[in-house]
Amino acid sequence: MAKADALIFSCSECGYKTGKWYGCCPACKQWDSFTEEKAPLSIKRSSSRKNAAPTIMRRLSEIDSHEQERIFSGITEWDRVLGGGIMPASFTILTGDPGIGKSTLLMHVANKIAENYNVFYFSTEESLEQLKLRASRLDCISDKLLFSDQAQFGTIMATVDQHRPDVVIIDSIQNCVLEDSPSLPGTIGQLRELALYFMRLAKDKHVALILTGHITKEGAMAGPKMMEHMVDTVLYLSGDDQWQNRMLRTIKNRFGPTGELGFFEMGSAGLSELKNINEYLLSDTVCTPGSVLVSHMEGSRPLLLEVQALVVASKFSTPQRVISGVDYNQVVLIAAILEKHLKIRFSSYDIFFKVSGGFKIKGSNLDLGIAIALLSSFFQKAFDKKTVAVGEISLAGLVKPASFGEQLIKEAVKFGIQHILVASKQASSSAHCRSCSTVHDILSVFD
Structure with missing residues (x-):
């Protein structure tokens, strides 16, 4: 029986209890998860298991169910x-x-x-x-x-x-x-x-x-x-x-x-x-170097978000990578693919990247938008009208179709976007699409 003023330590992840503190929980292996608690005054053993009656098991077909x-x-x-x-x-x-x-x-x-x-x-x-x-x-x-x-x-x-x-x-x-x-x-x-x-x-x-x-x-x-x-x-x-x-x-x-x-x-x-978040997001977007729109699926809702890149010559031996709103490794990977296939030395430049509006997004559908934003900032060329990019880029430099591509393209067209960059296999005749097969095709966008 524990004393009234005794203390125990409980794991916040799995509930494991012990009389002394551990840095790593022996049960679930989580670090720094133990918190101090008062020990119960006593442990009462219940006899309910001895007197418990068996339950009735039923088939699903016997259960009268209805849509709630x-x-x-x-x-x-x-x-x-x-x-x-x-x-x-x-x-x-x-x-x-x-x-x-x-x-x-x-x-x-x-x-x-x-x-x-x-x-x-x-x-x-x-x-x-x-x-x-x-x-x-x-x-x-x-x-x-x-x-x-x-x-x-x-x-x-x-x-x-x-x-x-x-x-x-x-x-x-x-x-x-x-x-x-x-x-x-x-x-x-x-x-x-x-x-x-x-x-x-x-x-x-x-x-x-x-x-x-x-x-x-x-x-x-x-x-x-x-x-x-x-x-x-x-x-x-x-x-x-x-x-x-x-x-x-x-x-x-x-x-x-x-x-x-x-x-x-x-x-x-x-x-x-x-209710109309995309109209709100598009209201303050401007066409500047390093800025491009991406069509991104969150749950069942397509969002039109602005991604911004700033590529400048580095003054340090190790160039800076300051990235927010998207996965750090994804931006670094796209920069490496562009350097390998387009011979642009992004490894000598500082890269600053963010998603406008404080959003945190992830997914391979963002690859093409990230690449175009980086190149737009590097070449210091802005699009003359709002541009949406949707597509995945492989390590071989191929542009692949995006998941939910048709729905993402329709959302862009709905809001009057007339310049949509997609993979060749996903180009739609009804939309103002421009297809890209490889990262080399992206360069023609800036001609």
Whole structure:
């Protein structure tokens, strides 16, 4: 039996417990994953296994199932990211940096859902007076939406059990208190127990549960890794101070596709939808040397993004490579391919590369756009009209068709782009396409 004031160490990744600290977890081999917790006063052995009755096994053909109707909020970007709305009895967690707008977004969502469903909003971080002030500022005052500032899990569970709402929002799980737990609120041990209890609450009471969660300084969701496995959906809200827009991304979704993106704009009245994000992105693009548009697929949505390259003669023995928004190795690889086949010594130049708007994108479809941006900056030649590049480049210098190429080209044509560079096998007669078979063909673009 452990003493009341005894301490144990628990792995935040796999939950392994030990009486002493390890640099590397013996179970999952993760480094620096142990956190300190209070040891439980005693370990009670349950006799439930002796008295447990066997369960009834059933065939899938015997189960009466029907397509569950999703809970639509009416906020298109939110519903898109969730795969068409909130699934009943689902467990969703929304994470993001402090002050990014998690509570603001959920206030808007709760207010819209409350028009047709019963919604309970539990705030463990704000008082009821503070909630009313924020709701007034966001114009989310509704008699159909019910609030509480209770943080005790037992009280939340009893309230849900009595009233059986359709949707329950809890902001946030880190400040929830599990009364009988020996761990402190927000610790790995208590978060692990809360995640398990909340999961059972959602499934047993058939309630759609949405929680907010904090993130670590590394950008990962705070808490044990197994919490991500327990929940049905993980959403991540991101943005930066310079860009007042916010991106909502699906990290995990049992009921829909992952990688979906929703866009919002932060204003004095909270978050508003950016339904036509491509029109917004294209509004401030200019034709300058080193700048080109790429058509990139995020989830099921094609995006027209501007990539920018700056190639200058290096003053150092080892040229600089400053790259943001795309994979570092991808830009270095494309520069090496161009140097090998076009005999342009990029190894003697500093390369600075970024994606406009603070986006982080990846994929081989970006290869052709990266190559054209590098060459445009090197030759100091700008296109006389907006140009979109879509294609993959092999190590042999061949330009290959892009995945989802037809959809990406259609999106460019939809917004009036008349200069589209693609692989020869993907050229479309209906679009203003210019085909490239090899990297040598790219040079003709600058003639």
